[in-house]
Amino acid sequence: MGNITDLIKDVASKNQIIETFAAKVIEINNEIESFHNPEDAYTVNIMRADGAIIKNVRLKASILDVEQGIITIPKKDSWVLVTIIDGVETRAFVSQFSEIERTFIRFKNDENQYLEINSEADKFQMLFKEKEASQSGTSSTAKPTYKNIAQIEFSGKNDSNITTSFYDENGKEISKNIFNGNQQQTILSTINGDNAKERVKFTLSSGENPNAQMQFLDKEGDEKQKLTFDELHTEINFNKGNSIFNLKDKEAKITIKDGFEATISDTKTSFKKDKLTFEMDNKFKIDAEGKNLLTELNGLIDEIVKITVPTPVGPSGPPMNSTQIAGIKEKLAELLK
Numbered sequence: 146m147g148n149i150t151d152l153i154k155d156v157a158s159k160n161q162i163i164e165t166f167a168a169k170v171i172e173i174n175n176e177i178e179s180f181h182n183p184e185d186a187y188t189v190n191i192m193r194a195d196g197a198i199i200k201n202v203r204l205k206a207s208i209l210d211v212e213q214g215i216i217t218i219p220k221k222d223s224w225v226l227v228t229i230i231d232g233v234e235t236r237a238f239v240s241q242f243s244e245i246e247r248t249f250i251r252f253k254n255d256e257n258q259y260l261e262i263n264s265e266a267d268k269f270q271m272l273f274k275e276k277e278a279s280q281s282g283t284s285s286t287a288k289p290t291y292k293n294i295a296q297i298e299f300s301g302k303n304d305s306n307i308t309t310s311f312y313d314e315n316g317k318e319i320s321k322n323i324f325n326g327n328q329q330q331t332i333l334s335t336i337n338g339d340n341a342k343e344r345v346k347f348t349l350s351s352g353e354n355p356n357a358q359m360q361f362l363d364k365e366g367d368e369k370q371k372l373t374f375d376e377l378h379t380e381i382n383f384n385k386g387n388s389i390f391n392l393k394d395k396e397a398k399i400t401i402k403d404g405f406e407a408t409i410s411d412t413k414t415s416f417k418k419d420k421l422t423f424e425m426d427n428k429f430k431i432d433a434e435g436k437n438l439l440t441e442l443n444g445l446i447d448e449i450v451k452i453t454v455p456t457p458v459g460p461s462g463p464p465m466n467s468t469q470i471a472g473i474k475e476k477l478a479e480l481l482k
Contacts, residue, residue, distance in 0.1 A: 292316025
């Protein structure tokens with residue numbers, strides 16, 4: 146099964162017969178054990194108009210050369226023109242297409258680096274990679290391995306987006322950027338053992354409330370801090386909500402897990418801890434366990450005014466300073482609420 150290039154030379158030199166006919170693609174022969182991608186396809190099975198089936202019709206000049214080439218893959222059940230040289234079916238190749246499923250191109254240089262371009266109706270992908278150096282003692286027939294260097298992908302499925310990825314010297318993804326019409330996100334990762342763990346995320350979102358968000362994660366991938374900004378407020382979130390700082394125009398709010406909350410604004414300042422509330426505006430307010438300080442003090446004053454004590458000549462009358470005590474109640478109303 147020589148190369149089509151050699152066959153073409155033979156055709157020119159030996160005046161061989163070339164036959165071309167229409168056929169229907171009945172199977173795409175994916176290279177499941179491909180060195181590169183299991184979706185690679187170098188041949189198809191076709192059915193002629195007379196019902197005859199021909200298998201392994203070539204899509205590229207050399208189906209044994211997996212290192213590089215340009216492949217056009219027809220849609221299954223579409224019609225193609227198949228050309229046979231000198232009546233030998235093993236020399237059959239697809240010469241024209243009516244419908245194309247996808248195309249891919251693979252280039253290789255002398256440094257064993259590759260550029261792969263894979264395109265479909267709703268996806269376009271470019272991948273830079275290189276073949277890893279053979280380990281000492283490894284058989285020359287062993288399946289080669291490759292490591293990614295960088296990748297760009299455009300997807301038109303559902304929410305269309307563009308993704309760019311960069312990889313470290315071992316082929317682990319350490320940086321990713323995702324762009325679509327409403328959002329841009331950058332993810333930076335570090336290597337933890339054999340796995341890449343996300344460490345920093347930065348997201349820009351548009352819409353009715355455009356905002357920016359930055360997340361910091363630990364070596365295990367757990368969120369440690371998140372900052373959110375928009376045109377109306379800034380929020381700093383520590384350790385998944387254990388502590389939250391929320392800053393708005395003329396207002397700052399602090400919330401700490403297990404019940405503490407503090408708010409400072411141009412109209413009032415308040416502190417809350419479980420069932421205790423302390424507020425300041427033009428007056429003070431203190432509530433604890435459902436009881437209000439002003440209410441309790443007013444009750445105390447009312448009881449003081451009612452005090453009578455026994456004497457040798459009978460019970461005493463109301464306190465002589467009841468007017469002053471009532472005045473204290475009025476002053477407390479100016480301080481507390």
